[in-house]
Amino acid sequence: MPDYGHDLLFSANIVPYAQHPDTVVALAQLAERAGLDLVSFQDHPYQPALLDTWTLLGYVAAATETIKLAGNVHPLPLRPPAMLAQAAASLDLLSGGRFELALGSGGYWDAIAAMGAPRLTPGEAVSALEEGIQIIRAAWDTDAPGAVHFHGVHHRVEGTPRGPRPAHDIGIWLGAYKPRMLRLTGRLADGWLPSLPYLQTTAKIAEGNTVIDEAAAEAGRDPRDIRRLLNLGEDLPPAQLAELALEHGVSVFTLMTGDPRQIQRFAAETAPAVRELVAAGRRAAPAPGTGTAAALGTGSAADSAGETARRATPPATAQTAAPQGTALGVTPTPDDGVRLSDVRVWDESTRPTSPRPDPARRYTPREQANGRHLIDVHDHLRAELAQLRDLVDQVAAGALDAEAARSHINAMTMRQNNWTLGAYCEYYCRLVTMHHTLEDAAMFPQRRRAEPALAPVLDRLKEEHQAIHKILERIDRALVAFVGDPAGRLDGLRAAVDLLTDSLLSHLSYEERELVEPLARHGL
Structure with a gap:
């Protein structure tokens, strides 16, 4: 249109x-x-x-x-x-x-x-x-x-x-x-x-x-x-x-x-960022059928806060992205290897990998945008997770008491029936769940049909989605306990959020490592 x-x-x-x-x-x-x-x-x-x-x-x-x-x-x-x-x-x-x-x-x-x-x-x-x-x-x-x-x-x-x-x-x-x-x-x-x-x-x-x-x-x-x-x-x-x-x-x-x-x-x-992208797209006056190609290519202001992390060199302990050169126009976010919890919900060494791409292949701006889109969505989840952790840290440090937190954060959510920290955490959990449900129901079957060799990776990603959902349920239980006893139950909430942080960030990096290039080839 x-x-x-x-x-x-x-x-x-x-x-x-x-x-x-x-x-x-x-x-x-x-x-x-x-x-x-x-x-x-x-x-x-x-x-x-x-x-x-x-x-x-x-x-x-x-x-x-x-x-x-x-x-x-x-x-x-x-x-x-x-x-x-x-x-x-x-x-x-x-x-x-x-x-x-x-x-x-x-x-x-x-x-x-x-x-x-x-x-x-x-x-x-x-x-x-x-x-x-x-x-x-x-x-x-x-x-x-x-x-x-x-x-x-x-x-x-x-x-x-x-x-x-x-x-x-x-x-x-x-x-x-x-x-x-x-x-x-x-x-x-x-x-x-x-x-x-x-x-x-x-x-x-x-x-x-x-x-x-x-x-x-x-x-x-x-x-x-x-x-x-x-x-x-x-x-x-x-x-x-x-x-x-x-x-x-x-x-x-x-x-x-x-x-x-x-x-x-x-x-x-x-x-x-959107204004700059749209202005670039309008200046380029793309031909019909290539509408966003010029706007969504490399080097735009649409790069999110996660771009710095995507360009960083991961430490030796991290699972690094497969060599994909610069032809993709974007680099999957590396896993920095940092873990906050002693609990492990899966063995990262058993993760299957997707077929390696042709190193000589070059991608059109539209194909680059397909891979970038997954990272943009993931960066939104990472930013929300950072907000959640910051809120817990403020309460733990005594910078925010319960009444001050309720007054300050009340406008952050439409829910009024709980202490707002709980409501905000629940909102984030629902966002992650919605994202994973969409991938499982729509994106993954399409990838499987387009490239059968991706099947082991997609099966593993789906298993990890289910594991993350169990962690979200654990956060729900920790929230119920915390709302009833803020002083005595903060450690349980912290532990649940730490486990979510470890698991979700690891999972998002793995998903980008294996799917950004196939998404570029096959589209969204």
Whole structure:
């Protein structure tokens, strides 16, 4: 799919917890200071655990100066479109043109109906949204003659005056997944705002773009006039985000997080790297079918913090990467041989190896990007592991007591039912588990078919995944004990995290050593 050419924006989506209103506002201010372009908030008026998003948006607008604001997304059934138009225009005027309007057709119908709104079928909800967009645009069009009259099936407006006019041309972005909503996006909207965890695969982005572009063309619109936005469940590697921009036209990346360190890293590290990659890709103007090749080659700012380790010479005790020269454009991360625990969950000397590559082979930029992607994903896991260990060290050193830790880290996770150290560790364990499940279910079978000689390596990697999952279960048990007795159970938690560190870092290095080159040849 094409690069639509929009400037890149980076955003944080923050859960507006009513229990911690000061934290919500502080995170929005942090996003602005860090240099993000946009901050957005979920809008679920039927959820009493959350702040009213419209009230919060006005408060945050007054507490910030430059960052753009949006809901993510507003369910139209709970707000009459004529009133919504006036509220959006007013907020845009008060904020100096910093507001964008993201809408949805509604989805939680039991909750919506409980608040007094009519219950609609999915088809009726899409029709009502289409009517609402027309009313909103008419209300903003103060150059048109007369008042607004609209006689729809679901909405009626009987001569309401137009205005106020927004401070800038507010974009209407739609949270859309199914064909009819996608076609509506192409006909009437200014942006498409799905969430990657719901889409599950980037192939769904390509499919959605096709439907939107066709509908836009049929309506006489230029598909490039429609921004492509994406909510991210995690901070993906820069190379992957650049590919989403260059191959699928995504230009607004929104990280769903309440972790201040993630917000700062997303703004200070991820955003500049992605911008540089995309700029390089656009300068290269690659031919069709080679979209990200120029952007994702060697020597880019997308090299993550793990690049220094990848270039280092491993000690004699480490399992070194097989000679692969520089043709791959990236070097698998070496195992430094350091072990923190006396426990061994497997015998590293029995690991099988993959066939050695042809030393004379050269790899295209796209092939190099395939191997780099695995290392980028692994570097994200290594960075998260480092954060987890740092947190445990702070508590052990007495730099953080339980109450201070709860106050400082509370925004790092959506979970509020445990001490936050436990919740954050659990989040990391789920991330590792999801990564390994994806490899076992999708990537490894494809590698096995493409190169049967890899079978012993893939079988061993799968066995190690299962062993790591048992360590994660041990951490879960240590967390339960630690939350009940922080003073007396820290050693057990430390031991479990040390064992995870040894096993996971060793495993990631082994996996890169054996799979980076086959991935380059066979693709992802």
